[in-house]
Amino acid sequence: MSEYHGNIFLGFGACMSKGLIPDEVYFTYLCPPVESNEDGSAKYAQLGTRKIEAALYDYGFKPEEVIVAHPDHLEKAIGPETRVVGLTEHDPLGYGPPTSTFTQILGGEAYNVHKFKEIVNHPLIQQHRPKIILGGGGAWQLLDEKLRKAYGIDCVVVGEGEKVAGPLFEMAVKGEALPPVVRGDVASVEEIPLISGPTICGVVEVARGCGRGCDFCVPDMLRYRIFPLEYILKEVEVNVKAGRKPILHAEDVLRYGAKHLEVNEEAVIQLFSRVRQHPGVGGVGISHFCLSSAASAPGVIEKVAEILRLGEADGQLWLSGQTGIETGSPELAKKHMRGKAKPFKAEEWPEVVVKAFEVLSDNNWVPCATLLIGLPGSTEKDSELTLKLVERLRDYKSIIVPMFTVYNDTTRGYFTYDQMTRVDGELFLACWEHDARWANMLTEEYLRTIDPDLAGGVKSVVSYTVSAINNLIRRCRDEYDCNIVKMVQDLKPKGGEEPPLPQIDLWI
Numbered sequence: 001m002s003e004y005h006g007n008i009f010l011g012f013g014a015c016m017s018k019g020l021i022p023d024e025v026y027f028t029y030l031c032p033p034v035e036s037n038e039d040g041s042a043k044y045a046q047l048g049t050r051k052i053e054a055a056l057y058d059y060g061f062k063p064e065e066v067i068v069a070h071p072d073h074l075e076k077a078i079g080p081e082t083r084v085v086g087l088t089e090h091d092p093l094g095y096g097p098p099t100s101t102f103t104q105i106l107g108g109e110a111y112n113v114h115k116f117k118e119i120v121n122h123p124l125i126q127q128h129r130p131k132i133i134l135g136g137g138g139a140w141q142l143l144d145e146k147l148r149k150a151y152g153i154d155c156v157v158v159g160e161g162e163k164v165a166g167p168l169f170e171m172a173v174k175g176e177a178l179p180p181v182v183r184g185d186v187a188s189v190e191e192i193p194l195i196s197g198p199t200i201c202g203v204v205e206v207a208r209g210c211g212r213g214c215d216f217c218v219p220d221m222l223r224y225r226i227f228p229l230e231y232i233l234k235e236v237e238v239n240v241k242a243g244r245k246p247i248l249h250a251e252d253v254l255r256y257g258a259k260h261l262e263v264n265e266e267a268v269i270q271l272f273s274r275v276r277q278h279p280g281v282g283g284v285g286i287s288h289f290c291l292s293s294a295a296s297a298p299g300v301i302e303k304v305a306e307i308l309r310l311g312e313a314d315g316q317l318w319l320s321g322q323t324g325i326e327t328g329s330p331e332l333a334k335k336h337m338r339g340k341a342k343p344f345k346a347e348e349w350p351e352v353v354v355k356a357f358e359v360l361s362d363n364n365w366v367p368c369a370t371l372l373i374g375l376p377g378s379t380e381k382d383s384e385l386t387l388k389l390v391e392r393l394r395d396y397k398s399i400i401v402p403m404f405t406v407y408n409d410t411t412r413g414y415f416t417y418d419q420m421t422r423v424d425g426e427l428f429l430a431c432w433e434h435d436a437r438w439a440n441m442l443t444e445e446y447l448r449t450i451d452p453d454l455a456g457g458v459k460s461v462v463s464y465t466v467s468a469i470n471n472l473i474r475r476c477r478d479e480y481d482c483n484i485v486k487m488v489q490d491l492k493p494k495g496g497e498e499p500p501l502p503q504i505d506l507w508i
């Protein structure tokens with residue numbers, strides 16, 4: 001549970017292999033724990049956890065019966081009276097695309113997996129044995145009975161938790177046996193209660209679901225729901241009171257208020273204006289948006305930039321959000337993500353991406369984009385097309401994160417590093433080069449807006465990492481013909497019982 005100094009995209013750092021940089025540096029400069037209250041509760045918690053907390057109150061639990069506990073202070077929260085512990089897990093076993101990509105290439109165990117194991121093995125949980133209910137976006141990773149038993153999980157909730165949390169927690173409190181797996185139904189807007197405590201980085205949900213239907217995405221995304229403005233403003237208020245600027249969360253913030261896949265310009269502009277004008281709001285962030293929405297509604301991008309006064313001395317520097325490029329191959333776009341390109345044709349996808357980046361860059365939006373390596377049916381030619389697309393994006397201020405394709409239905413298999421071709425290796429290096437190029441500037445700009453005491457430390461860590469990455473990229477091209485895995489294997493220290501990861505400074 002970290003706020004990443006307010007930069008939610010540093011959350012990708014949780015997917016890093018533990019040991020790559022010293023823990024003290026990691027937990028001070030990249031992922032410091034959230035603040036805690038005297039009673040051991042967390043001051044800020046994941047939006048999902050806050051929604052479950054609200055669902056429990058809605059069901060009839062009293063505030064004195066529930067605590068959103070800070071993982072570092074469980075001694076204040078867990079004791080002989082504790083009946084049930086709920087965990088919100090995004091990627092508990094590290095199967096998610098960013099984590100599996102990092103750890104397959106670099107080896108070791110990711111921080112998110114390490115932290116999951118730490119909590120289920122916590123001495124107080126072992127001693128008092130409360131029931132454990134695990135939900136969140138990564139709950140599917142514990143569907144397997146053997147894994148559930150190995151980690152002592154009593155019940156896994158896959159899907160949305162609001163409708164099932166109350167009854168399940170009540171059963172646990174009464175000491176009744178819990179069903180090992182529960183599929184949480186999709187809740188209607190009326191069934192999703194308002195949060196009562198602030199969220200990490202002030203995240204506020206404006207819409208849930210997506211409906212574009214990419215075949216690598218979770219099925220729960222199919223039902224699209226929009227929260228009314230008044231509801232959103234109430235959650236903004238909870239966060240503003242706690243000193244957090246809001247980050248508007250939806251799979252595509254630009255589709256707020258849309259009936260179908262076209263942008264509803266008026267609704268999006270209303271959303272940003274009303275939130276920005278809300279008393280106490282000094283800035284607004286977003287979590288995700290879709291490139292086809294940006295390309296199809298350049299006027300909205302421009303208008304939002306005006307509302308937030310992006311790039312102006314008295315406004316925000318830029319607006320950054322996560323988005324999916326996934327591929328530069330029209331064939332793969334047609335096969336796997338036809339809906340993502342709408343209202344354009346899937347065949348036009350690479351042009352849609354370039355057009356969107358152009359519009360965004362002109363208006364001080366900074367995309368943090370993902371790419372999927374190894375989409376089923378992908379050929380070397382498809383990877384070459386994606387590489388060409390990344391090269392065309394070179395001059396747009398952005399971050400591009402390449403990841404192996406992972407389906408959250410384990411029967412559909414994984415893409416593993418040993419299936420990488422030379423072009424895939426080149427693609428990885430091109431993305432990392434792109435990111436190293438922009439990371440220094442983005443950090444410099446971002447740090448101007450936050451604590452100057454911290455700025456020096458974070459800046460040195462980023463510059464140091466960028467220079468190390470550039471050296472590795474050069475070496476991988478010159479000495480290893482873009483074979484990243486071979487290079488990593490050669491650079492790892494040999495011998496010893498457990499092969500620890502080399503720290504970055506040993507590699508250069």
Ligand code: SF4
Nearest residue numbers: 210212213214217251
């Ligand atoms: S556009 Fe994004 S959220 Fe929507 S289905 Fe595709 S991957 Fe999922």
